[in-house]
Amino acid sequence: MTVRRFTYSLTTLNLTVCFGILYNIVYSIFNWEQLSAEERWGVVAVVAIGLITMSAAIVDLILQIIFKNKKTLNLIGILVVLVYLYGIFYA
Secondary structure: OOOOOOOOOOOHHHHHHHHHHHHHHHHHHHOHHHHOOOOOHHHHHHHHHHHHHHHHHHHHHHHHHHOOOHHHHHHHHHHHHHHHHHHHHHO
């Protein structure tokens, strides 16, 4: 019986998730007073964006399990990044 090893590699979707998480943390630190004003809907929005970002990381993990070809993986990752960015900025 052969054990198949999975290696998690760097992709365009990984980089987008990393930058998204960092941006979310930095934005929350510097704008906390504005986010927590009134009924704290800003905090809810930041948490929602964080959850969307983490779901993109899960999608990346699933795509890396399905596609072994790096070129195909990165092309599909770019499409997912575009959908992710559209959802964050325009939804």
